[in-house]
Amino acid sequence: xxxxxxxxxxxxxxxxxxxxxxxxxxxxxxxxxxxxxxxxxxxxxxxxxxxxxxxxxxxxxxxxxxxxxxxxxxxxxxxxxxxxxxxxxxxxxxxxxxxxxxxxxxxxxxxxxxxxxxxxxxxxxxxxxxxxxxxxxxxxxxxxxxxxxxxxxxxxxxxxxxxxxxxxxxxxxxxxxxxxxxxxxxxxxxxxxxxxxxxxxxxxxxxxxxxxxxxxxxxxxxxxxxxxxxxxxxxxxxxxxxxxxxxxxxxxxxxxxxxxxxxxxxxxxxxxxxxxxxxxxxxxxxxxxxxxxxxxxxxxxxxxxxxxxxxxxxxxxxxxxxxxxxxxxxxxxxxxxxxxxxxxxxxxxxxxxxxxxxxxxxxxxxxxxxxxxxxxxxxxxxxxxxxxxxxxxxxxxxxxxxxxxxxxxxxxxxxxxxxxxxxxxxxxxxxxxxxxxxxxxxxxxxxxxxxxxxxxxxxxxxxxxxxxxxxxxxxxxxxxxxxxxxxxxxxxxxxxxxxxxxxxxxxxxxxxxxxxxxxxxxxxxxxxxxxxxxxxxxxxxxxxxxxxxxxxxxxxxxxxxxxxxxxxxxxxxxxxxxxxxxxxxxxxxxxxxxxxxxxxxxxxxxxxxxxxxxxxxxxxxxxxxxxxxx
DNA sequence: CCCCCCCC
Numbered sequence: 154x155x156x157x158x159x160x161x162x163x164x165x166x167x168x169x170x171x172x173x174x175x176x177x178x179x180x181x182x183x184x185x186x187x188x189x190x191x192x193x194x195x196x197x198x199x200x201x202x203x204x205x206x207x208x209x210x211x212x213x214x215x216x217x218x219x220x221x222x223x224x225x226x227x228x229x230x231x232x233x234x235x236x237x238x239x240x241x242x243x244x245x246x247x248x249x250x251x252x253x254x255x256x257x258x259x260x261x262x263x264x265x266x267x268x269x270x271x272x273x274x275x276x277x278x279x280x281x282x283x284x285x286x287x288x289x290x291x292x293x294x295x296x297x298x299x300x301x302x303x304x305x306x307x308x309x310x311x312x313x314x315x316x317x318x319x320x321x322x323x324x325x326x327x328x329x330x331x332x333x334x335x336x337x338x339x340x341x342x343x344x345x346x347x348x349x350x351x352x353x354x355x356x357x358x359x360x361x362x363x364x365x366x367x368x369x370x371x372x373x374x375x376x377x378x379x380x381x382x383x384x385x386x387x388x389x390x391x392x393x394x395x396x397x398x399x400x401x402x403x404x405x406x407x408x409x410x411x412x413x414x415x416x417x418x419x420x421x422x423x424x425x426x427x428x429x430x431x432x433x434x435x436x437x438x439x440x441x442x443x444x445x446x447x448x449x450x451x452x453x454x455x456x457x458x459x460x461x462x463x464x465x466x467x468x469x470x471x472x473x474x475x476x477x478x479x480x481x482x483x484x485x486x487x488x489x490x491x492x493x494x495x496x497x498x499x500x501x502x503x504x505x506x507x508x509x510x511x512x513x514x515x516x517x518x519x520x521x522x523x524x525x526x527x528x529x530x531x532x533x534x535x536x537x538x539x540x541x542x543x544x545x546x547x548x549x550x551x552x553x554x555x556x557x558x559x560x561x562x563x564x565x566x567x568x569x570x571x572x573x574x575x576x577x578x579x580x581x582x583x584x585x586x587x588x589x590x591x592x593x594x595x596x597x598x599x600x601x602x603x604x605x606x607x608x609x610x611x612x613x614x615x616x617x618x619x620x621x622x623x624x625x626x627x628x629x630x631x632x633x634x635x636x637x638x639x640x641x642x643x644x645x646x647x648x649x650x651x652x653x654x655x656x657x658x659x660x661x662x663x664x665x666x667x668x669x670x671x672x673x674x675x676x677x678x679x680x681x682x683x684x685x686x687x688x689x690x691x692x693x694x695x696x697x698x699x700x701x702x703x704x705x706x707x708x709x710x711x712x713x714x715x716x717x718x719x720x721x722x723x724x725x726x727x728x729x730x731x732x733x734x735x736x737x738x739x740x741x742x743x744x745x746x747x748x749x750x751x752x753x754x755x756x757x758x759x760x761x762x763x764x765x766x767x768x769x770x771x772x773x774x775x776x777x778x779x780x781x782x783x
Numbered sequence: 784c785c786c787c788c789c790c791c
Contacts, residue, residue, distance in 0.1 A: 376785060385785055402784055433786045443784080498790035507789050526788060551791070559788050 158234065159207035159269055167254055168211065168275070172240045177262065179205040179269050180233045182212060183224060200224055202256070205272040212274065213253040215243075220259065234263040241456030255456045343420045343451050350394030354426055354440060362422040364453060365390035365397075367413050368464035369544065369563040373406060386410050387561055389436055389464075389544075390421070396465045398434045399424065399442035409450055418458025423447040433561075435482035435545050437467055463570050464563070466544055471519040475593055479550035482559075486542040486573050487514035487521075488581040492535035514541065514556070515590055517580055522594035523556040529564060538581065539566045540574045554593040606736075610688035618741025618752035625757065628737050632703070633690060634683035635727050640700070641712045644677035651677070676712030680704075684737060693739060693754040702759050703730050736760045 163176030182203030200221060203212040216224070223229035239258035348364045369389040376383050387400040399421075401409045413419065425443040434441055444450075466484045469477070477483060493511040500507060510530035512523040523543070525533050535541075544563040549555040558564065567574055577585075606627045607615070617624040645652045645664040654662035654674050662674040678700030683692050701707055704726050714722045738758040743750050 374785075374787080376787080378784075380784070383784065387785085400785070430786075496790080500789040502787080502789065505789075509790070524790090547788080557788075559786095562788095 159205065161207050162209075163206045163237075164204060164209050164211040164254075164275060167237075167240055168242065168252055170242055172242060174237075176206065176237050178235055178237060179207070179266065180229065180231060180235060181205045181210055181268065181272070183229070183231060204254075205269065207270045208272055209275045210272045211254065215253055215255050216259075217255065217257045220256070223259075223261065228264055229259075229261055230264065232266045232268055233261055234266050235259045235261055239455075241454070243456060243459065255459065257456060343422050343449055345420060348420075351390060351392045351397050351438070352395035354397060354438075354442070356426040356428075356440060358426075360423070362420055363390070363392060364418065364420055364458070364461060365392045366418045366458060366461045366463060367415050368396065369561065370410075370413060370415050371561045373410055374560060388413055388415075389561075389563070390442070391463070391465050392461055395438055396436045397438040397440065397442055398429065398436045399444060401444040404446065405444035405448065409444055409448075412450065412452075416463070418453035418461050420449075420451045420453060422449045431482075432480070433482065435467070435484065437465060464544065464565070464568070466542055466568070466571060468542070468571070468573065471514065471516045471521050471593065474521060474548055474554050474556070475519075477548050479548055479554075481548050482545050483548060484542070484544045485514070485521075485546060485556060486540065486568075486571065486577065487516045488540050488577050488585060489513070489535035489538050490515045490520065490581075490586070492533070495530055512541075513592075515581070515585060516577060517585070518590065520590045520592045520594075521554060521556055522592075523558070525558050525564075529558055529562075533564075538586070540568075540577045540581075541566050542568045542571065542574075552594055608688040609684075609686050609691050612691070612741065613689070618754070619743055619750075623740045623742040626739055626741060628684065628686065628691075628739060629734070629762070630684040630686040630691075630737060631734050632682055632731050633685040635703075635730055636681040637723055637727050640680045640704070640723075640727075641676050641678055641708050641715060643674040643712075646671050646673050646675050676708040678704075678708045678711070684735075691754055693737065693756050695756040695759070699756045699759045703735075705729065734762055736762060 158177060159179055160174070160176035163174055163178060166174060167176070180202050184201045184203075186199045186201050198221060199218060200216040201212070202214040202216055203210050204214050220229070229235070237256060237259055239256075241255040241257065243253045243255050344360075344362050345364075347362060349358075349361050351363055351365060354361065354363065367388050368391045371387045373384055373386045376385070383403055384406050385400055385402045386406050387398055390397050390399055423445070424447075425445050426440045427443070429436065429438055429441040466486065468484050468486050471485065471487060474483065474485065490513045492513075495508055495510050497506050497508055499505070508527055508530045510525045510533055512525065512533070512535055514521055514523045523546070524530075542563075542565045543556065543558065544565070545559070546556045546562045547559050549557050567578075606629055607617075609628060609630065612618070612626055612628070617626055642653050643656060643662060644650075645654050645662075645667060647664065647667050647669075650664060650667055652664050652666035654664045654671065656674075657663055657670065661670045661672060663670045678695065678697055680695040680700045680703070681692060682695055682703075683690050685691075695703060697708070704711065706726055711723065711726065714726075736759070737756055738760075740755045740757050741752055742755070744753050745751075
C-alpha cells in the first residue's frame with residue numbers, strides 16, 4: 154500500500170531530463186558533503202541525498218543549500234517522504250555523461266516513515282552505455298515532445314537497458330521544462346556545445362561563446378562627447394577560468410542592462426575585445442569586452458550555472474596600498490572598525506550635492522579610510538563591524554592614502570568566497586578590535602610611507618615645488634650641515650603668533666606683527682640644514698617638532714644653552730645630529746623673493762630608517778636608482 | 784565609444 158504512494162520510475166525519468174514531473178519520493182540516505190572549497194565558514198555545506206521511487210534508488214541527488222535547515226532541524230531525515238517540486242539535471246562528468254539531480258524545491262509530505270519497498274540502485278553505467286549523454290546537444294529540431302512520455306512509459310516497468318533512440322535529447326528536455334529557447338548553433342548563434350574559457354578570449358577570435366556569471370554591474374551612466382550624448386553600463390563576467398569586464402553602450406545598454414542580473418549565469422556570444430585599460434579596469438584579464446550589435450546573450454537555465462564561481466577578488470593588503478599609485482584601482486578586504494555618520498558635500502565641479510560616508514577599514518597590519526558615495530553610503534551599515542570586500546576601488550592620496558568607491562566598485566559584506574573573511578573575523582574579534590594600527594590616511598602617523606621616495610636630483614629634474622600647489626616628497630639622505638647659531642629664535646609669546654621678536658635689550662621684546670612689546674618670549678626652532686644623498690645636496694628648513702626630533706632637545710633647552718653661551722654643549726647636540734641617515738618628508742613650494750622664484754623645502758617629518766618595516770622596499774628603490782651624471 | 788565618482 155505504502156509502495157503506491159511513491160512515483161515509480163520517476164528517478165529514471167528525471168535522469169533522462171523529464172524534470173517537469175512532481176514526483177513523490179522517499180529519502181533513503183542523507184550524507185553531508187565536505188566543502189570542496191576551503192571555505193571554513195560552513196556556508197558551502199551541502200547534503201547529498203539518496204532518493205527512492207519505490208523500485209529504484211539514485212544517490213547523486215544534491216539538496217539546494219537553502220533547504221539545509223530542513224535537515225539541520227531534523228524535519229528531513231532518513232525515510233522522510235518528499236514531493237519534488239523543482240529539480241534539474243546537471244552533468245557532472247562530461248566524458249561519461251554522469252548526471253546529478255539538483256533539488257531546488259521540495260516539500261516534506263511525511264517526516265517520519267518506514268522504508269517503503271525494497272528498491273535497488275539504478276545501474277547508472279547501463280544507462281550511460283546505452284547512450285545517454287546529457288551534454289550532447291542535438292541540433293535537430295524535430296518535434297519529439299512525446300519522447301519523455303515514451304521514456305516514462307518504458308521506465309515505468311523499471312527497465313534499465315534502454316534503446317538510445319528512445320532517449321530524449323536535451324532539446325526535448327528543454328521543451329518538457331517549458332523552455333522553448335533552442336540553444337543550439339544555427340538557430341541564434343549561441344553554440345552551447347563549444348563554450349570557451351574567459352581566459353582564452355582574445356581580439357583575434359571571432360566565433361566564441363562563454364558561459365559566465367555576472368559578478369558586478371554598474372549603474373547606467375550618461376556622457377557627452379564630440380560625437381554627441383551617449384550612455385553605457387559595464388559589468389564583470391566570471392567563469393572558472395577567470396574574469397573580464399564588459400561594457401554596453403547606447404543600443405546595447407538598452408538591450409542588455411535590465412536583462413543582466415548580478416549573480417546570474419548567461420551564455421554570451423560574439424562581442425568585441427580590446428586591450429584592457431588598466432587605469433580604470435582591475436579585472437584579471439588582458440582584455441575587456443564591448444557588447445556590439447551582433448552580441449547574443451541568453452540566460453542560463455536555473456541550476457545549469459551552479460559550477461560557475463561567484464566572484465573573483467585579487468586582494469592586496471592595506472599596507473600595500475601605500476605602494477600603489479594614486480588613482481589606480483585595486484581589490485581590498487578588511488574589517489569595518491568604525492563608520493562615520495552620513496555627510497553631504499557639494500561638488501566643486503558640478504555644484505551638486507553628494508552623500509558620503511567614511512569607514513575605517515582595518516586588516517592585521519594597517520588601517521585606511523574608505524569613502525562610500527550616494528546610495529552605497531546611504532545604505533551602508535557598519536555597526537556590526539562586518540568584514541567587507543571591495544572589488545575595483547580607487548586609491549586616493551589625500552592625507553596619505555585613502556580609498557574611494559567608484560561607480561563600478563563592488564562592495565561585498567562577509568563574502569563567503571574567500572577564507573580571508575573568516576581569518577579577519579577571528580583576528581578582529583580576538584585582538585584587532587582593541588589595537589591601534591598605523592593609519593594610511595593620516596600623513597603624520599605613517600611618516601614617509603605614503604609619499605614616494607625620490608633622490609634630490611629627481612626633485613630638481615621633475616621640477617617639484619614649481620607648481621601652484623606644494624609637492625610632498627620623501628628623501629633618504631644624511632644631514633651634512635646644521636646651522637647652529639640660527640637654530641633657535643626668540644618667538645612672540647602670543648599664542649598663534651609665531652613671529653620673531655626683537656630683543657630690546659632692556660628685558661622687553663618687540664613683536665612687529667602684534668605691534669606690541671612683551672616682557673617675555675619663547676624659544677622656537679627654525680633650523681637651516683643641508684641634507685645630501687648620492688645625487689646632490691639641498692638646504693631645508695626644519696621647525697618645531699621635527700627639529701626637536703632631530704636634535705633630541707627642546708627649543709627651550711637649546712635656547713637656554715644659547716643664552717648661556719654654552720657653545721660646546723650646542724656643538725655637541727649638533728654633532729650628534731650630523732651625518733645621520735634619515736628619511737625626510739619634505740614640502741616643496743616655490744616662493745617669490747624679489748625677482749627670484751625660489752623653492753623652499755620645509756621638513757614635514759623626520760624619521761630614522763625603519764628597516765623592519767620599510768627596509769626591503771627602500772633597498773629595492775635604492776637599487777633601482779640610476780646614478781645621475783651631471 | 785566611457786574613464787566623471789565629487790569634500791576635506
